Amino acid sequence: MTPAPTPAPAAVRHFLVDTDLTPGEQTEVLDLAAQMKTDRFAHRPLAGPRTGVVFFDKTSTRTRVSFAAGIAELGGSPLIVNPGESQLGHKESVADTARVLERMVGIIVWRTFAQSGLEEMAAHSRVPVVNALSDDYHPCQILADLLTVREHLGGTQGRVLAYLGDAANNMAHSYLLGCATAGMHVRIAGPAGHLPAEHVVAAARERAAETGGSVLVTTDAAEALDGADVVVTDTWVSMGQEDEKEARLALFRDYQVDAAAMARAGSDAIFLHCLPAYRGYEVSAEVIDGPQSVVFDEAENRLHAQKALMAWLLYRSGLAEDPR
Incomplete structure (x- = not known):
């Protein structure tokens, strides 16, 4: 007789979008x-080691x-699964894959396209599912960035972050x-037609109302930059957009x-970029390679x-015991 599966914990926690953590929980993770x-x-x-599977x-x-x-x-064993190396989403449904994996691994990490796939995986998994990037969100990168802000600026509460460039993307x-x-004051600047989705802005404003932060979305880069503590950008040409390169470079110029943008920010402002960066496009070499850049601390902090x-x-x- 086949043994019955182990009962699921009372509430498996997943991390699919940034707001899956409450403000207090986010602080716990960063601490x-x-x-x-x-x-x-x-x-x-x-x-054990138990296996952590990471799909790309x-x-x-x-x-x-x-x-x-x-x-x-x-203490685990990482299993990296590259495109074409599994049945996931092709010959086998996401739900069935989740039901198989939960019996074999301790955690599931997935860098993918559609957010809906992650949601389906989590809905059928009794082990945590982590969004390692989707078309809609990149929440693990933000945790690393917040850790970097805490290290360099002493904390996040009340700090001003200015993001410039393609503002309709996952970053x-x-x-x-x-x-x-x-609890930060978030200013997002990009050209008309390339601004964040309205439902994301609404959710951010709702969360900011809880934490004392605020949200500004604008087409005016100077408005976003004025006095900012943290200046951030991202590539203007993401994967799959290579045929639009010239048009996008002109649009986001x-x-x-x-240096002029950083001069509008606060005198002690730091510069962040999730990398890879394209010098001369979204950021100048003098900024990313200059004294205000902390991009390699930021990159290391992905690990921690x-x-x-x-x-x-x-x-x-309830799948491991906290030693603290």
């Missing part, structure tokens, strides 16, 4: 990330390495939601983060923030 950065091997919720539908450097290294440092959406959750997130999800889901 844990800071601790893990100091003592990288104190938490071993995947000891898109190419990656930082996401791939940080999750693989993070799962290993949490702008997650900056709105994640930074509003952190006025939103480049150069994601380790903390995975451990926190496992602890809160």
Whole structure:
């Protein structure tokens, strides 16, 4: 007789969008990330080792390495699945894949296209599912950015973050939601027709009302930059948009983060970029390679923030014991 599956925990926690963490929970994750950065091997919720599976539908450097290294440092064994190496979403439904994986692995991480796939995976999984990037959101990147802001500016509450460029993408959406959750004043600037989705802006304003933050969406780069503590941008030409390159470069030219843009921000402002960066396009070389740039601290913090997130999800889901 086939044994019955292990009963599901009372409430498995997933991380599909930034607001899946309350403001207090986000602080818990960031506090844990800071601790893990100091003592990288104190938490071993995947000891055994248990497997953490990481699916990639898109190419990656930082996401791939940080999750693989993070799962290993949490005591687990990372299994990287590249496009075409599984039945997921092709010969087998997302729901059936989830039902199989939950019996074999401790956590599921997926870098994909449609947010709906992640939602379906989480709906049928009894282990945590993590959004490693979708077309709509990039919440793990924001946790790393918030950790970096805390390190360099002493905290997030009341700080002003200005995002310039393509404001209709997953990065702008997650900056709105994640930074509003952190109590920041979020200013998003981009050209008309390339601004955040209205439902995301509404959700960010709702969260900001809880935390004392605020949200501004504008087509005026100077309005967003004035006195900002943190200046952020992202590539103007994302994967799949290569045939639009010249048109997009012309469209976003006025939103480049150069020395003049940084001069409008606060005197102690820091510059962030999720990378890869294209010098001379969304950011000038003198900015990204200059003294206000903390992009490599930010890149390293992907490891620490994601380790903390995975451990926190496992602890809160009752799938590992918190050693603290």
